[in-house]
Amino acid sequence: MDDLRFLLVYGLLAGVLFASIRKALHDPKLDSIPTVGSSGFLSSYRDALRFFHHAPELIQRGYDQYPDGIFRIARLFRWEYVVAGPRLIKDIAGAPEHVISFTEGVAESIQTKYTMGRDIAENHYHQQAIRTSLTRNLHACFPDVRDEIICAFDDVLQLQGSEWKSVTVVPSMMAIVARVSNRLFVGLPLCRNKAYLANNVEYTVDVIRSAGRIGLFPPFLRPLIGPFISGHMKSFRTAIKFVGPILEERLKKEEELGPDWPGKPNDLISWLLEIAEGEQRTVNALALRILSTNMAAIHTSSLTFTQALFDLTTHPEYFLPMREEAERVVKEEGWTKAALNNMVKIDSFFRESQRVNNFGPLGMSRKVVAKEGFRFSDGTVLPQGAYLSVAARATHYDDSKYENATTFDGFRFSRERTEHMEHHDPGNNQDIFKHHMISTAVDHLPFGTGKHACPGRFFAATELKAMMAHLVINYDVEAEVKGVRPPDRVFGTRISPNEAGKVRIRKRQ
Ligand code: HEM
Known part of the structure; x- marks a missing residue:
């Protein structure tokens, strides 16, 4: 033993x-x-x-x-x-x-104290940067998100000619989401550094895995064994190695030129520096915040995209309507954050996939x-x-909340959205976003609801919808085995998409 x-x-x-x-x-x-x-x-x-x-x-x-x-x-x-x-x-x-x-x-x-460290467990100031600056800057930063999606799909999928390729979805989506997210977190060129990205993905996986193991121990033993089970200290050191020099440079620039120096990048580092105080304004403390934001962003978004892709390949009848919608909207409005708001079928598809495949x-x-x-x-x-x-x-x-609740109905919410808008009172905008992916409610809980509803959901929806629109316009996808959805993994309170699950992808013919 x-x-x-x-x-x-x-x-x-x-x-x-x-x-x-x-x-x-x-x-x-x-x-x-x-x-x-x-x-x-x-x-x-x-x-x-x-x-x-x-x-x-x-x-x-x-x-x-x-x-x-x-x-x-x-x-x-x-x-x-x-x-x-x-x-x-x-x-x-x-x-x-x-x-x-x-x-x-x-x-x-998630046994935060042992898997992410005491500082993160006790001080959550970085959530304010996600809630305010990140969300506010989504329009301005969208061209970067779009650019990174194009390059990341190319690099990660590595498709040649017209050949179909079997792709293991979870690791591929983690790699793409990590890269796209980091374009906004730390910018170019670090967001394309394979070892930096791998560290963020490994940390994300380690937090979830270690939390499960530590939770098997009674609370009084956790402080003793927690530090041996979690690999977070190694991830911290690696993160500091990569992001440290950039943080040093930014802190130096602020000291010399003040907080609003010309050419200051519009990224998570700047948004954190706008609100970080006292001992949080050090290279180590800031690197830790960036790693934690990666943890919140990568796991949730990549698994959400994976589930949606499994749904799409098991229900291929949704593919062409979504391609048609994405092409039409992009033709009319170009690739913008505002255009994504008009991709109502893609939005509905994600909302339904999240409803059916809660984590x-x-x-x-x-x-x-x-x-x-x-x-x-x-x-x-x-x-x-x-x-x-x-x-x-x-x-x-x-079934009393959703008609045929156990059935996947990808355009359930786009239909409801259209019906809602037909009977909408123009003087009352209260429920206008009710059926959108980002809307939370007591009967729709993928992002929670209320005071702690996920502050990253606006970014997540933008990123995931832009990824899906890119996929349906530029690629063909099908199930690895026709009609078969890779079975979810169930352990305790977690339901995760199958880590070995594959789909077949080729460049659009
Ligand atoms: C599809 C992707 C995502 C899903 C499904 C998701 C889901 C959730 C859920 C269920 C919660 C807890 C809500 C509660 O208990 O009331 C949460 C909280 C949180 N999420 Fe997300 N999330 C996603 C993406 C993101 C991203 C991209 C970020 C960061 C950029 C993020 C940052 C956070 C933070 C900081 C909290 C804590 C909020 C608080 O303390 O008030 N999430 N998320």
Whole structure:
């Protein structure tokens, strides 16, 4: 047995003991919340282990019984309180951070302290740069995004003549998304440096993998074993090696010429420097922020594109309508960010793909941090320390919210959008974006909803739609095996597209 396996087994046993003691001391007030599976002293551990491979079914079972309520499911070292229904999801969406904490919820799901470091876990100032400067600059930076998409597809796919090529989608899309994103984060030429990009992709994969492993240990062991499992320190050092000289130069320029020096690049480095304060204005601290933004951007966007591509090749009837739309819009308006707004079929296709292929059965993970707990509008109170999340996938698969909810209907939202605009009151613009990819709602949760809804979604939608338009105009694609979608991988709260899944691509004939 190697060291890691020994530690895993040891951690598991220690955890059962630890959690048994904790459970024995559990809060009886919470017994009124129904349990899906067993709530018995040891039998609930059988369910906690089943959760690893059957979480979607367990949560669906809870949702079917309590579609507008809260139920709980055993996890290895705690209960997961699962919230369903618009009213209670709205309660979470609007709750302040000092009552139920997004940061603490993420700290549990991706073990931020050990996988990304304490500084990132405790200070989130870079999110402000994503929310404001990155989003505001999407129009101005679009020509760069477009340019990088063209070059990245060429370089990564390496297609010759008219031949079909089988392409493994996840690594190819990670490489393309990493490159396109970094065109806006650090600019040319670093955004094309293979070793720099590989470090960002490896870091992204390492965070998710290490978080899963660390989570197998009981909380009291995590500070001891976390640093040995996570490879983040190596990724930090590599990131500093590549981005360090650019950061040094930028800091020097600002010192000599002031914050608005002529020719200052319009990129993430500049947007961070506009708001970074004190000890955040160092090469190491800034390199860490850039690496973390890569982590938030690469994994989510590349897996979203992968799922959409699997959907497209399994439902090839959508291909030509999307090609026709992209060609027509580009002919009329050129390649601009505004033109993407008129690619309503492509937008709808992504929104539907995200609805059907949510990254997991749960979303919006939070921890109750207020001493007095959190009272939902139906009177249920969760105490301080409780972990909660939303039954996102079951919500998306609910026939009362979406007609034929379990069926993939790529143009569902473009049809609804057209109908909506036909009956739209021109004096009321409130719901104008309701069916767009970037719109969040209590029944549409791929980006979460409310206070912590993903601030990168405007960039993600721009990047992904521009990539899809480029793909359908310039390439032909088909499934590796006709009609067969590579099966998703399910582990605990994660559902990921098949990492070995392939599609066939050739240059457009
Ligand atoms: C299709 C791609 C993406 C998906 C599906 C996605 C999804 C999400 C989700 C589900 C959340 C948590 C919401 C919640 O718990 O309420 C989130 C948060 C976040 N995302 Fe994204 N994301 C994507 C792309 C991006 C990109 C490109 C960036 C950065 C450029 C980014 C940066 C962030 C940040 C900083 C947060 C934390 C927000 C906060 O603390 O308030 N995301 N994202």
